[in-house]
Amino acid sequence: MSPYVETFVMHVGEMGSRWGLNRTLGQMCGLLYVSQQPLNADEIADALSISRSNVSMGLKELKAWRLVRPATVAGDRREYWTTPKDVWELFQVLTEERHRREVQPTLTMLRETLMIEPITPDDRYAQERLREMHELIELMTNWMDEIQNLPPRTLVRLLKLGRRIQNLLDKRRKSRNSNQSTDL
Amino acid sequence: MSPYVETFVMHVGEMGSRWGLNRTLGQMCGLLYVSQQPLNADEIADALSISRSNVSMGLKELKAWRLVRPATVAGDRREYWTTPKDVWELFQVLTEERHRREVQPTLTMLRETLMIEPITPDDRYAQERLREMHELIELMTNWMDEIQNLPPRTLVRLLKLGRRIQNLLDKRRKSRNSNQSTDL
DNA sequence: TCTAATTTTCAACAATTCTTGAAATTACTG
DNA sequence: CAGTAATTTCAAGAATTGTTGAAAATTAGA
Secondary structure, eight states: OOHHHHHHHHHHHHHHGGGTSOHHHHHHHHHHHHOSSOEEHHHHHHHHTOOHHHHHHHHHHHHHTTOOEEEOOTTOOSOEEEOOOOHHHHHHHHHHHHHHHHTHHHHHHHHHHHHSOOOSHHHHHHHHHHHHHHHHHHHHHHHHHHHHTSOHHHHHHHHHHGGGHHHHHHHHHHHHHHOSOOOO | OOHHHHHHHHHHHHHHGGGTSOHHHHHHHHHHHHOSSOEEHHHHHHHHTOOHHHHHHHHHHHHHTTOOEEEOOTTOOSOEEEOOSOHHHHHHHHHHHHHHHHTHHHHHHHHHHHHSOOOSHHHHHHHHHHHHHHHHHHHHHHHHHHHHTSOHHHHHHHHHHGGGHHHHHHHHHHHHHSOSOOOO
């Protein structure tokens, strides 16, 4: 690894644990992301100075994360690997997977718990807190589902708009109030 | 803890590690969130069956996360604790803190690395990947900064709009193209 | 079908992270 | 300004998580 690449790979390694992966997974991802050519398991092990079996396990996990994909190199029997190279795609995959692991289970738990009838006043208070949390998560989840499928160009427009979104929403509300021809 | 509360607290404990906290921190947060009254350290230790010193360490970390705040109970010398009870506020704090821990360091590293002149073709390719990643993160960061300060009601409107945001953006672009009176 | 290259599995070991009780510190109260 | 209540610190041990080499399984080609 060149020093240039190494700086980056070591950093994503350090961050890996904060992103729900771990150090090795982060390093592997980072390395594959900045490598022009797909790499095979031995090359990864070599570049990161980790064991071949660690790479095998790491690839297995990264497959589950949909962060790596196989690539074939002509005339070579070994499997080669790479990540999506489009940051938007990478970001989308990461967001979806994190949502699946970090949010979905909680949503399920909240739905189930909210079915139970609270008895004591304390439980009724707790239920109210759960209800509000459920509402927020459901709102965000639905929004993400809808947003994910928009073309990146639309998302960039939204991002660049920033807080000016408020003007747009205000304007929309005004026109919907004064006029029946809505786009809803 | 009542079984009702316990279900919830144990769940957020399990999820804690996926949210950048850990099991105990998650449990403490969950417990305080659904408790009508603030709790003191002994009550927390008791409810979660963990040691008093563990609670002390946990509170220290949760303070750093801005997820707990002190509350005074009249006629009691001990410190009492609670979380913000508004899910929107809770969500905002969690998002800000996670951003600070999970994204800011990477942004700094990318900025620094992008200052270095790549020599080899491989390094130039790597730099291009870093540049794209930097652009995306910066865009998202700026957006979040702007969005965070909007009133929750505006955010709810945006969330409920979902993918229909595209219509709105299209309409805006059209009017800006055909007409100089923009709100930009 | 057999062989050799490659990948995966797994149980033992290593490293990291979490938890604890005891001691130290701080903050009240008489 | 003691004396006690409450909190924090810290080093040792417990639990969890990550890493490895050896062996098993798989695969491709002869």
